[in-house]
Amino acid sequence: MKSFVPVALVIVALAVLPLFVQSNVVLNFLVVTLMLALAGQGWNILGGYGGQYSFGHAIFFGTGAYVTAILQVKYGVNAWLAFGCGMVAGAVVGTVVGWLAFRAGLRGSYFALVTLAFAEVLRIVASVAPITGAGVGTLVNLDMRFSAMQFQSRAVFYWLILSLVAAALIITWLIERSRFGAWLIAVRENEDAARALGVNALTVKLGAMVISGVVTAAAGCFYVQYFLFVDSHIAYGTWISVEALLTPIIGGAGTIFGPLVGALVVRALGEGALLITGHAPGLDLVVFGMVLIAVVWFSPSGIIGLRKTLLGKFRRPAAEVRRG
Amino acid sequence: MAEPLLDLRGVSRRFGGLLAVGGVSMNVREGSITALIGPNGAGKTTLFSLISGFLRPSEGEIYYDGRDVTGEPSHKLARRGIGRTFQIVQPFAGLTVRENIRVGAYLRHPRRDDAMAAAEKVAREVGLEPVLDAPADTLTVAGRKRLELAKALATEPKLLLLDEVLAGLNPSEIRDIIPVIRGLQRRGITVLMIEHVMQAVMSLAEQVFVLAEGRLIAEGTPEAVAADRAVIEAYLGHGAAVRLATVSS
Ligand SMILES: Nc1ncnc2c1ncn2[C@@H]1O[C@H](COP(=O)(O)OP(=O)(O)O)[C@@H](O)[C@H]1O
Ligand SMILES: [Mg+2]
Numbered sequence: 001m002k003s004f005v006p007v008a009l010v011i012v013a014l015a016v017l018p019l020f021v022q023s024n025v026v027l028n029f030l031v032v033t034l035m036l037a038l039a040g041q042g043w044n045i046l047g048g049y050g051g052q053y054s055f056g057h058a059i060f061f062g063t064g065a066y067v068t069a070i071l072q073v074k075y076g077v078n079a080w081l082a083f084g085c086g087m088v089a090g091a092v093v094g095t096v097v098g099w100l101a102f103r104a105g106l107r108g109s110y111f112a113l114v115t116l117a118f119a120e121v122l123r124i125v126a127s128v129a130p131i132t133g134a135g136v137g138t139l140v141n142l143d144m145r146f147s148a149m150q151f152q153s154r155a156v157f158y159w160l161i162l163s164l165v166a167a168a169l170i171i172t173w174l175i176e177r178s179r180f181g182a183w184l185i186a187v188r189e190n191e192d193a194a195r196a197l198g199v200n201a202l203t204v205k206l207g208a209m210v211i212s213g214v215v216t217a218a219a220g221c222f223y224v225q226y227f228l229f230v231d232s233h234i235a236y237g238t239w240i241s242v243e244a245l246l247t248p249i250i251g252g253a254g255t256i257f258g259p260l261v262g263a264l265v266v267r268a269l270g271e272g273a274l275l276i277t278g279h280a281p282g283l284d285l286v287v288f289g290m291v292l293i294a295v296v297w298f299s300p301s302g303i304i305g306l307r308k309t310l311l312g313k314f315r316r317p318a319a320e321v322r323r324g
Numbered sequence: 325m326a327e328p329l330l331d332l333r334g335v336s337r338r339f340g341g342l343l344a345v346g347g348v349s350m351n352v353r354e355g356s357i358t359a360l361i362g363p364n365g366a367g368k369t370t371l372f373s374l375i376s377g378f379l380r381p382s383e384g385e386i387y388y389d390g391r392d393v394t395g396e397p398s399h400k401l402a403r404r405g406i407g408r409t410f411q412i413v414q415p416f417a418g419l420t421v422r423e424n425i426r427v428g429a430y431l432r433h434p435r436r437d438d439a440m441a442a443a444e445k446v447a448r449e450v451g452l453e454p455v456l457d458a459p460a461d462t463l464t465v466a467g468r469k470r471l472e473l474a475k476a477l478a479t480e481p482k483l484l485l486l487d488e489v490l491a492g493l494n495p496s497e498i499r500d501i502i503p504v505i506r507g508l509q510r511r512g513i514t515v516l517m518i519e520h521v522m523q524a525v526m527s528l529a530e531q532v533f534v535l536a537e538g539r540l541i542a543e544g545t546p547e548a549v550a551a552d553r554a555v556i557e558a559y560l561g562h563g564a565a566v567r568l569a570t571v572s573s
Contacts, residue, residue: 179430179439186427189416196376196410197479198402198431 007173007256011166018155027154031226033267034161035219039240040247040259041168042216047245048253049172049181050208051188053108056115057216057244059097059122060090062235064217068224069138070131079149083221090217091210098209102202107191116241123236137231140224149225161222165260168215172256175211184208185254216244246288250295252304261303266291327390329354329483329514330375335384336538337370344370346538347384352483352531357505357515359525359546362535363559368518369411371535372485375516376408377401388483402431407481409472411488411518415460421447422456424471428478443478450474450504466497473504484508486517490524498524526550534558 014034021027039061047053064086071082101114126132133139144150151157175181183204186194191201220240224230234240243266248254251262266288273287299306328351337345345367352358360368373379375386377398385394393401416424425443433439447453450470455463463471469489476484486505490498502524508515519525525532525546532549534542536558542549549555 177436179434179436182423182427182430182439185419185423186416189418190414192378193410193414193416193475194427195378195398196402196408196414197428197475198399199427200397200399 002177004173007169010257010260011162011169014162014165015159018158024154027158029267029271031154031158031161033263034158034165035222035226036243036247036267037260037263038161038165038168038222039216039219039244040251040263041165041172042212042214042219043244044248044253044255044259045172045175045215046205046208046212048248048255048258049175049188050184050205052205052208053112053245054115054212054241055112055245056117056119056241057212058119058236058238058241059093059115060213060216061220061223061240061244062119062122062126062230062232063089063093064220065224065230065235066126066132066138066220067217068221069140069230072140073138074131078147079225080147083149083218083225086221086224087214087217090213090215090220093217094210094213095206098206102205102209116238119236119238119241123232126236127232132232132235135231137229137234140228142228150228157226160225164218164222168218169256169260171211171215176256180204180207188254242288246292248302250291250302252302255302255304258302258304265303326354328352329389330516331387332371332375333385333387335371335374335381335386337367337374337379338382343538345374345381345535348535348538348540349384350533350540350543352514352516354514355509355512356530357509357517357528359529359532360516360518360535361520361522361525361532361549365537366535366558367538368535369487372408372487372518375401376406376485402479402481405480405482406485407476407479407483408485409476409487409489411491413468413472415463415468415471415475417461418459420457420459421452421463421471421474424460425452425474425478428475431479442480446474446478449507450477451500465492466501469493470501477508481513483514483516486515486519488518488520490519490521502528522550 017030018027039057042060043054043057067089068082068086071077071085072079077085097115097118101111106114128134142150144152175184183194183199186197186199187201187204195201220235223234247262247266248259249262250266251260252258269287269291270284273284277283295302330352332348332350335345335348336343348371360371362368370379374381377396377400380395385392387393388404388406393404416427422443425446426439429439429442429446433442444456447456450473452467452470452474455467460471469492473486473489490501493501498521505515505528529546532544532546533540534549534555541554541558542552
């Protein structure tokens with residue numbers, strides 16, 4: 001995307017929404033949707049732009065969540081500071097896992113499996129380690145003050161998560177326009193060709209993993225501030241790894257708005273399915289699966305790519321290369 | 325004589341039991357167009373991969389621009405000025421021609437606008453300007469070859485390794501691209517090219533190296549090499565030189 005205007009318009013439109021919507025149910029829906037979009041925005045930078053499909057983005061979400069919770073509860077650290085530490089922890093985990101996986105030259109499904117394995121290991125460790133509260137989890141004390149990053153009004157939570165989503169949108173926009181972004185996409189398209197053109201594939205992928213980790217960790221930090229609770233299933237469970245990759249893939253992987261669009265669609269469908277089926281367990285997952293299949297079937301580049309896919313049907317082949 | 329830009333000293337590469345490149349010593353003069361020829365499977369592409377850092381030599385050293393660069397990774401060598409094309413073209417299939425070339429241009433031009441301008445200049449030079457906005461995967465074979473060349477050129481190399489850029493082109497397309505390669509030399513780029521099209525080798529190269537079964541079997545001017553008995557035998561089989569001599573006498 002060349003112009004910043006669409007990004008600015010979307011941010012402004014979302015920012016004024018609470019002025020028109022007062023319903024707590026709707027606001028809650030939007031807050032959770034934006035939180036999932038944020039997790040997906042993190043995934044999108046590494047998976048969508050870099051082509052490194054992680055099946056274990058829970059490692060970032062969970063680490064952000066636990067660090068935020070534990071620093072506040074066990075060490076009395078200020079909530080805002082704890083939130084920042086959670087994001088830094090995401091960068092650290094990204095560096096470590098990225099270094100191990102990319103140094104070993106893992107690509108494609110091997111990379112996906114290794115991230116999944118890391119998430120599972122962390123989940124198991126978190127479910128027994130005393131510092132995480134083990135099986136019981138960690139509760140953050142209710143303390144409705146700005147300094148504790150807890151708010152009476154849902155709208156304030158909404159603006160908080162929206163600013164994070166907005167920051168991620170801007171970061172993604174900047175990446176798209178930068179040399180780093182061009183190199184990241186080049187690595188996705190053809191790693192050998194990129195290396196021949198002077199691209200250090202390892203550092204480019206590591207950089208993407210670190211940014212990706214920070215963004216998805218922020219979603220985990222926010223989760224703790226919003227729900228004031230975390231346990232090993234919430235933090236490192238497969239649910240969030242799936243959400244983080246589903247939202248950009250459905251919305252359009254490797255596009256700025258993909259995760260946002262995907263999160264809205266997935267959540268709207270999920271809620272709709274729950275209403276219709278009267279909360280029959282697992283049925284929303286069936287809907288997820290069906291939407292995913294439909295999207296991949298009709299438009300491998302997601303909902304945002306749908307327009308291009310349709311236009312592409314009428315695209316004429318490129319003109320012959322000019323002679324000499 | 326000035327120091328060569330590229331200097332291979334006893335370079336070998338094994339794949340398991342197979343000696344793909346065996347003890348090759350050769351050098352490429354700065355500013356020259358040098359050809360590397362040889363039958364299929366001779367080890368030419370492997371030699372390119374060794375020079376450009378995609379493979380490590382099993383033995384021997386590679387000197388480039390006066391320094392030992394043996395074992396350096398490909399991205400570092402690209403930064404030092406070694407550009408390469410791939411025999412099997414490697415476009416960034418999902419991107420446009422402009423975006424493809426710009427990836428290379430970013431190496432020397434970190435700012436987006438500069439990289440864009442540099443990419444467009446390269447596109448003009450190789451005749452891709454009319455298709456700048458076409459997706460790379462819609463190009464014809466000739467277009468893909470030009471794109472392969474353009475990407476490497478965009479990194480502003482000092483030494484350019486061209487791996488069969490003429491293969492698969494028809495005679496008129498070959499005639500079109502030969503002046504482009506000559507133009508590179510005029511710009512001061514040293515060209516080392518693997519080529520099967522002898523017409524191109526004869527008209528472009530000043531020095532030819534012949535590889536067969538991983539070993540260097542001849543070197544010299546195009547005329548000298550074309551008349552070399554060992555070269556004829558490598559291409560046509562053992563005893564061919566004698567038979568040819570008998571036929572023509
Ligand atoms: N990565 C590889 N692994 C194993 N064998 C290889 C590899 N690359 C090339 N070879 C073998 O090395 C020999 C030389 O191949 P190559 O350099 O492609 O020849 P040329 O380019 O001269 O046709 C061939 O026998 C080929 O099968
Ligand atoms: Mg070859």
